[in-house]
Amino acid sequence: MATDVNPTSIAERVVEAILAQKLAPGERLGEQALAENFAVSRTMVREALMQLQARGFVEVQSRRGWYVVEPSAEEARDAFSARRIVEAGILAESEGRPLQKAIRKLRDHIADEQRAIEGADAATRAFLLADFHVCLAEQMGHQLLVDVLRDLTARTTLAATLYQSRHEAGQSCAEHGAIVAALEAGDTARARQLMIEHIGNVERSLEVETTAGPDAPARLRATLAPVALPRARR
Amino acid sequence: MATDVNPTSIAERVVEAILAQKLAPGERLGEQALAENFAVSRTMVREALMQLQARGFVEVQSRRGWYVVEPSAEEARDAFSARRIVEAGILAESEGRPLQKAIRKLRDHIADEQRAIEGADAATRAFLLADFHVCLAEQMGHQLLVDVLRDLTARTTLAATLYQSRHEAGQSCAEHGAIVAALEAGDTARARQLMIEHIGNVERSLEVETTAGPDAPARLRATLAPVALPRARR
């Protein structure tokens, strides 16, 4: 099992839980509760939470507690906007490079996505669809932007769970395929344009819901909170 | 004075020291030494160091110590590459926006740069020249990219101190001016191109040195280490 547990591994687990919607936005993360959960002391939990704070996943209210962030509509827009800039830039800079290996890896990834869409749960699907973009940065050799995009895509995924995205996984997957196809054809300009549209589609799919119900977060939270984090019995 | 000292403020001070070349790449940061320096306990120092680790400024070797990172030539290239992508993207996306206020602020910033070039020390100059790029992202309303660029520019600045950049501050400042001028003229494509060239110029100014002497880091370290961090007498 997870015998060697360090702050970073705890942080990873929490991020996974957030992305898997086991931890809802706005949900409280008690240091003590987490410490008991992972069978470590508060020290390591605090370190993990601060890593997550630096990455923008949680925030702390002084002497009140740690909470999963609830991105405002504006913050969500900013995240999508940042993604458009970074990802379009990556594709633009890929002009005239050897892309064979990258394209093969991306095709493999898309195949994984398709399998997940057929069989896996919603959380796994969402993770893989976001990971495509991270994978793209990685294949293009931008290691620093990989880290940036990991957090950026996670943030947009968080926003999607918060604002009840109605986006179809199948459509995203198809759009990924189209981007890679354009890349393979050497048409980086088209790949770039497709990427911008793709991110726009994902963003739009939750913008319509934003106006519908402002209390969507609260409802979601109420639905998921009870099973979110199995506390130790008292 | 800095009466209220928290982990974040400590981290900021350390970053400033690194950027001001008071802490050289590869230099050791003892928890105890820092704790005494800031008159706090190791706990806060550790929190600060972990924040800096997450931002890529320091690294820890297990039970050995914390060290200011020494970016390899490849890592430095990656940082410049990431900056080109992000900053060119920001300018491209600024097409057809109201830019009056942003341009005014940027001009003010450039005026600060000029004053610093005439009067201030090298560290202040380097900081302001890097801050221009952060300021640009801020004025364009990309809050998330502000944080990204803050760390990215810091990393390139670190690389510049490590590889002995011979870049002229005056040239950078002039190039900043040209970028803003292009922006004011509504020629975002040109602004974007100028930005790419500008970052390329800064990068090239240290790439030539890379091939010259691989032991430059060691020499620099030896020069600066003795006065870097006043340790408590023993």
Added chain:
DNA sequence: CCTACATTGCTTGTATGCAAGAAAAGCGAT
């Protein structure tokens, strides 16, 4: 019944103590 206030409990913030481990120093043998 409602409001103002004191008290209690629970949470984070910070410091300190102890253990594990790595490097350096001391030391003896060849």
Added chain:
DNA sequence: ATCGCTTTTCTTGCATACAAGCAATGTAGG
């Protein structure tokens, strides 16, 4: 003198103890 081994010292890793502050609950007064 040098090599190999032991011991010592110094550093981080982690846990625990205590302090400070917020929030909720109970309570008395209007």
